[in-house]
Amino acid sequence: MVQAIAIIQNEHRGLAAVLSCLSSVVRDIEDRSLEPDFELFHAIVDYIESFLDRFHHPKEDDFLFDRLRRRHPEAADLLEELEDEHRCGEVLTGELKAALEAYENEGEAAFQPFREAVETYHAFERSHMGKEERDVLPLARRYLAAEDWREIDEAFTANDDPLFGDSPTDRYRKLFSAIASRAPAPYGLGQRRTREPDARRGTLGRA
Ligand SMILES: [Fe+2]
Numbered sequence: 001m002v003q004a005i006a007i008i009q010n011e012h013r014g015l016a017a018v019l020s021c022l023s024s025v026v027r028d029i030e031d032r033s034l035e036p037d038f039e040l041f042h043a044i045v046d047y048i049e050s051f052l053d054r055f056h057h058p059k060e061d062d063f064l065f066d067r068l069r070r071r072h073p074e075a076a077d078l079l080e081e082l083e084d085e086h087r088c089g090e091v092l093t094g095e096l097k098a099a100l101e102a103y104e105n106e107g108e109a110a111f112q113p114f115r116e117a118v119e120t121y122h123a124f125e126r127s128h129m130g131k132e133e134r135d136v137l138p139l140a141r142r143y144l145a146a147e148d149w150r151e152i153d154e155a156f157t158a159n160d161d162p163l164f165g166d167s168p169t170d171r172y173r174k175l176f177s178a179i180a181s182r183a184p185a186p187y188g189l190g191q192r193r194t195r196e197p198d199a200r201r202g203t204l205g206r207a
């Protein structure tokens with residue numbers, strides 16, 4: 001079993017779960033059944049920024065895509081498109097972060113742009129991960145040699161930052177657990193902070 005493939009797929013599953021949770025929470029806020037939880041939103045944006053943009057994508061670019069480009073040059077256009085998406089993803093993360101800050105500072109007036117930034121980011125990453133799993137991983141399985149996988153596996157399983165505190169992998173695991181325990185049921189294990197009935201649109205509203 002190639003360890004790097006299992007790690008990439010696991011990391012994709014984790015990210016898909018976090019983004020699906022974020023979208024669901026935002027939809028419930030829009031339905032006015034849930035209060036916003038900015039601590040949860042910041043934890044999710046931190047996860048995206050530090051895990052995806054600084055850890056997951058660079059490993060794909062520097063090892064998996066690099067070796068596949070050498071072994072199967074016909075994949076060059078596809079790999080270039082995915083590398084462009086990694087850069088574009090960082091821009092979208094910045095826009096999501098800015099939209100979150102505006103929502104936190106300006107309140108409900110800035111909710112719609114935040115909701116749109118969440119949906120844009122979610123759709124973008126879902127499509128990106130789909131291309132990697134559907135198009136890149138089968139090519140990698142087919143064209144990479146055992147020595148390529150040895151190097152790629154080593155990079156993906158490396159336990160970095162051994163001197164101070166947790167390794168990045170431990171840190172992301174903890175951040176993921178914190179998100180799962182804080183996210184409201186049924187999307188996570190946390191309590192739902194619902195709005196007061198008279199604050200909901202169309203229900204028990206004051207005259
Ligand atoms: Fe990627």
Ligand SMILES: [Fe+2]
Binds near residue numbers: 132
């Ligand atoms: Fe990926």
